[in-house]
Amino acid sequence: MAAAQSTTLSNTPTSDRPVPSTLVDISGVQLRYGGDGGTLAVDGLDMKIREGEFVAVVGPSGCGKSSLMKLVTGLVPPTAGGIIVAGREVSGPLKIVGMAFQNPTLLPWRTTFQNVMLPFEIVEAHRHNLRRDRKTYEAEVRTLLDTVGLGDFGDRFPWELSGGMQQRASLCRALIHRPLLLMLDEPFGALDAFTREELWDVLQQIWLQRSFTTILVTHDLREAVYLADTVYVMSARPGRIIAKHSNSLPRPRTLETTYLPEFTEIVHSLREKIRGESVQIKRAPAQAPTR
Ligand SMILES: Nc1ncnc2c1ncn2[C@@H]1O[C@H](COP(=O)(O)OP(=O)(O)OP(=O)(O)O)[C@@H](O)[C@H]1O
Numbered sequence: 287m288a289a290a291q292s293t294t295l296s297n298t299p300t301s302d303r304p305v306p307s308t309l310v311d312i313s314g315v316q317l318r319y320g321g322d323g324g325t326l327a328v329d330g331l332d333m334k335i336r337e338g339e340f341v342a343v344v345g346p347s348g349c350g351k352s353s354l355m356k357l358v359t360g361l362v363p364p365t366a367g368g369i370i371v372a373g374r375e376v377s378g379p380l381k382i383v384g385m386a387f388q389n390p391t392l393l394p395w396r397t398t399f400q401n402v403m404l405p406f407e408i409v410e411a412h413r414h415n416l417r418r419d420r421k422t423y424e425a426e427v428r429t430l431l432d433t434v435g436l437g438d439f440g441d442r443f444p445w446e447l448s449g450g451m452q453q454r455a456s457l458c459r460a461l462i463h464r465p466l467l468l469m470l471d472e473p474f475g476a477l478d479a480f481t482r483e484e485l486w487d488v489l490q491q492i493w494l495q496r497s498f499t500t501i502l503v504t505h506d507l508r509e510a511v512y513l514a515d516t517v518y519v520m521s522a523r524p525g526r527i528i529a530k531h532s533n534s535l536p537r538p539r540t541l542e543t544t545y546l547p548e549f550t551e552i553v554h555s556l557r558e559k560i561r562g563e564s565v566q567i568k569r570a571p572a573q574a575p576t577r
């Protein structure tokens with residue numbers, strides 16, 4: 287890996303300004319879709335995420351987790367409050383972010399290798415250098431594909447890969463340009479349990495090597511506790527943070543970690559908090575007794 291980590295591809299932000307230790311600062315954020323009277327997705331949302339921190343966000347379905355991701359990446363503006371990423375107010379789509387979603391969005395006409403090269407062809411800081419230094423960039427792609435176990439599959443097309451392999455390739459594509467912030471919205475949700483657990487390990491390894499800041503949205507509480515330094519629990523819609531759990535289980539975490547009583551206790555306590563929220567949204571509003 288070391289050979290490919292040339293200065294050209296260093297993990298520095300595009301600006302010369304020092305990056306503050308709080309990378310993401312979400313303060314009093316509200317998002318209402320569809321104008322006045324529309325759906326209030328999140329309200330009074332506050333989060334502070336340190337540089338290099340691995341954060342997981344869990345909460346009942348429809349509570350605004352994907353909306354939170356869109357807000358932080360600048361894909362939708364908040365209707366109130368503010369979001370600061372790397373010291374700057376978010377006012378449009380961010381360039382320092384890598385993203386991966388539940389369904390891999392690999393381009394079917396490009397090989398795995400070419401898919402992972404894509405960010406270098408798109409992100410401006412790399413596009414110019416790519417012409418001069420293609421070999422270094424290609425070496426970086428090969429190294430990352432090796433790290434996730436896809437070294438021999440670079441010339442395969444996405445439809446020739448299993449779901450787990452496609453998701454590994456998606457992770458590579460999200461990370462290849464060394465973004466400061468990785469945003470993952472249920473990236474392993476469509477995979478079987480064994481493949482999912484393998485990918486927890488793959489993601490943890492890359493994160494330990496590269497120490498980028500991560501926000502992971504997941505429905506899988508074991509996944510959250512396996513991977514995250516901090517787990518945030520969101521309330522039912524309109525989403526806001528109702529609990530924050532700092533997870534100091536030692537790293538690297540393994541499947542053995544998931545059998546520890548401490549691990550199970552954290553999972554149970556998170557499950558209770560979410561269950562409380564899910565019950566609230568199912569319960570019918572109280573009605574005055576009729577006679
Ligand atoms: N583009 C949109 N226009 C209008 N309403 C939207 C839009 N996107 C999401 N919503 C609404 O905002 C609320 C939050 O949606 P969001 O997708 O953020 O929830 P979620 O927590 O990611 O749900 P899930 O766990 O099911 O993925 C939902 O009520 C949803 O219907």
Ligand SMILES: [Mg+2]
Nearest residue numbers: 351352353471
């Ligand atoms: Mg969602």
